[in-house]
Amino acid sequence: xxxxxxxxxxxxxxAGLDVVRKVFDNTIAASDQEHIDLYLTxxxxxxxxxxxxxxxxxxxxAEGIWQCFDKLASLGADVIIIPCNTAHxxxxxxxxxxxxxxAWPQVVFLNMIDETVKEIxxxxxxxxxxxxxxxxxxxxxxxxxxxxxxxxxFEVIEPDEAGRKAVHQAIYDREWGIKATATPSAKARAVVxxxxxxxxxxxxxxxxxxxxxxxxxxxxxxLSVPLIDPTAILARAAIAHVxxxxxxxxx
Numbered sequence: 001x002x003x004x005x006x007x008x009x010x011x012x013x014x015a016g017l018d019v020v021r022k023v024f025d026n027t028i029a030a031s032d033q034e035h036i037d038l039y040l041t042x043x044x045x046x047x048x049x050x051x052x053x054x055x056x057x058x059x060x061x062a063e064g065i066w067q068c069f070d071k072l073a074s075l076g077a078d079v080i081i082i083p084c085n086t087a088h089x090x091x092x093x094x095x096x097x098x099x100x101x102x103a104w105p106q107v108v109f110l111n112m113i114d115e116t117v118k119e120i121x122x123x124x125x126x127x128x129x130x131x132x133x134x135x136x137x138x139x140x141x142x143x144x145x146x147x148x149x150x151x152x153x154f155e156v157i158e159p160d161e162a163g164r165k166a167v168h169q170a171i172y173d174r175e176w177g178i179k180a181t182a183t184p185s186a187k188a189r190a191v192v193x194x195x196x197x198x199x200x201x202x203x204x205x206x207x208x209x210x211x212x213x214x215x216x217x218x219x220x221x222x223l224s225v226p227l228i229d230p231t232a233i234l235a236r237a238a239i240a241h242v243x244x245x246x247x248x249x250x251x
Contacts, residue, residue: 003242004037006107006139008068010044010181011061015212015231019083022235026248036243039075041068050086051137051168062089062095067237069100071107079108081234083212086137088113108241115237116208116230117147120154122202123226124206127153130228133195134158135169135211144210145173157204159195167195171213171245184217192217 005023009016020040029035047064051190065082072080075095080100088111100109120130132144145156159167171178178184194212196207200223208228209215220227239247 002037003041003078004076005073005238005242006039006069006075006080006190007040008065008072008082008147009040009042011047011065011082012188012213013042013044014179014216015083016040016042018212019231019235020043021054021243022232023239026232026236027243027245031230036141036239036246036248037076038041039077040074041071043068050084050089050092051135054089054137055090059105060092064091066096066099069096070103073100073104073107077107079110079238080241081110081112081236081238083112083231083234084097085112085210085212086135088188089137089141089143091239095221096102107151107220110234110237110241112230112234113143113147114164116228117144118188119233120148120228121207123228124154127155129155129203131157131196131225132198132210133167133192133199133207134164135213136164137222138210141165146206157199157202159198159239163195163198166191167211167214170217172212178213178217179224190218193222 006018007020046067047063048059053061060159069080097109114230139158150156170188174180176185176187178188199207204225206226206228212231215229215231219222
């Protein structure tokens with residue numbers, strides 16, 4: 001029986017669509033029927049804001065994420081992913097993973113941060129300086145810094161406080177932020193590009209787009225260094241788990 005991918009979307013909604021598109025783009029398929037089965041939930045109403053919870057407390061988004069996980073597993077998903085970097089903070093991700101191991105031990109719950117760090121190690125076998133753009137929550141919990149600097153001889157370069165706040169606003173602003181518009185606004189794109197160039201000036205050899213909204217506003221080839229897209233990495237990891245023979249080779 002063919003295996004299926006489950007996607008916990010809605011965090012944000014366009015990030016869910018983006019990872020689904022990247023699953024399709026990275027699948028070897030010559031017809032509709034040759035694509036991998038995929039289930040997507042998008043119920044943002046039941047999933048509290050991840051950064052808000054991490055910085056200010058309140059309702060843990062893990063409960064809403066778990067409801068989506070349970071639904072996808074019930075539908076038959078063999079591997080489940082959530083395209084939200086901040087949702088992988090231990091206070092959130094670990095709560096969902098604990099319930100998943102108990103209720104659905106046969107279902108793989110991929111970790112976006114772990115998969116991205118493995119890809120960085122593959123692409124940059126020697127020590128490098130890696131820039132990071134992310135939400136305030138991801139920066140505050142040092143999600144990437146702890147994983148990257150703890151295991152390999154990498155330096156993580158992050159924006160200063162003003163730069164972090166500017167990128168966060170470019171994601172969250174209710175008028176022109178990436179989450180608020182169907183297509184990223186020129187203002188949001190300019191803020192993100194400026195922050196990325198500042199990291200390059202500080203010596204970054206590559207930049208992690210550490211919020212799943214950011215690949216919607218900045219694409220590889222726009223800057224003088226490579227971009228590391230955790231959304232694409234997560235999509236490829238999901239394909240590898242369910243149908244490795246269908247994983248399209250990287251060009």
